[in-house]
Amino acid sequence: MPNSENHSGGLSKISNSRHYSFSVVVVLFIFSVAAVLPLLFSMMSIHLFRQRNVIMTVDRVAAKLSFEDIHNDYDFVQFSEGLKAMQKPPYIVFYDSSNLDIFLNHICNLEFIPNALSRLVAISFDTNSHMILQEKYPKIPSVVVDLDPIKESLEETYENRRYIIYQLVLLTRTRVCASLALRGINYWAMQQDSLWIENFESMNIEDRYSDQYMLFDTVGNEQATAMITFNFQLPEYKRMHGWICGSTYFVRGNPTTHQFFMQVDAFMRSHQSPDSSIMTYLCGHRNYKCHRLPRWIISSSDYFRGTRETTPVMIQVDSDQKEETKMELFQRANFIFRHDNGTCDRRAVHKLRDAVRLAFPEKLKTLGQNMYAEGLLTRLYYAYKHIFNVDRYNNKVFLTVHYTLI
Incomplete structure (x- = not known):
């Protein structure tokens, strides 16, 4: 016991x-x-x-150049009337002094593509770059929507100044798009850092999708599209299916598309979101009649992270190296079509297909690697969304993509 x-x-x-x-x-x-x-x-x-x-600063400074200021400006009205008179929808390129060299290089890219330059028009965000373009290419229709006074009103030491100016540029572009749509003008909005590998003009894309109001490029690449079929996807693209890139898009001017861009305008002044994520979110409403173009037609820089088996007709090139200018990036990739004396290099344009396949070999080394590993909580979060069919395409998640930039 x-x-x-x-x-x-x-x-x-x-x-x-x-x-x-x-x-x-x-x-x-x-x-x-x-x-x-x-x-x-x-x-x-x-x-x-x-x-x-x-958000409040963007709203405040954007009020200094309102939609009405742009829409009713005499020079802009004359410019818009010229666009109306064009036989085909114009290719509108937005630029300023910071990327004028890239734009001039882009013009040389288009010079050897039949009928491309005849549809090119330009909108500058500062007077200096506008004057230089007019001197070099007086036949290209152009106008100034001057943002310099607004930029100068922000002190150099102002917190998040660069990001605020970036948002201001996107917001101004949105207001230009809304104005042209209100006038019933069909147009393509493009960027100066895009490469034309083939004759995009001859494809008549806007006529192929005549029942759609807007056509957009998307993030990701063709490899990602193929992998979806086999349920195997690059992790960083898996959550981005259908997300709009926003570097190249077509707009059919009508009251609906005008309302669309005014919605983007209002959203950008009340949220910290880029125009591309807002457009993605709004395109969830079928009445806007948005269509995502296949990536073999227009691709973002994500093309360079794929196998490159299919070369798109057009590629927009982003820089992910902060210490490298866009022109230095183009030089490294052999995307230069303009001689030092200002003449255009026909041979460089003809060799562009090979150049894009060989560019940025360091990205090919990361092919198939998980560059953005997801933690357990993140995977559980997406599993919950999938089970309960909440934000199925992660469009609301896309609205938060810039939260870490400030």
């Missing part, structure tokens, strides 16, 4: 010890959470304050 009592007493002590240990763990956990919560709250508060400041 004594042995039995000792045994029972020992078990009791072990049980009490375990209970005590568990209680200590719970208490420590509570204290840890209590200690961390103020820090997390402080960090979130600071970020929310910065985000709110960015």
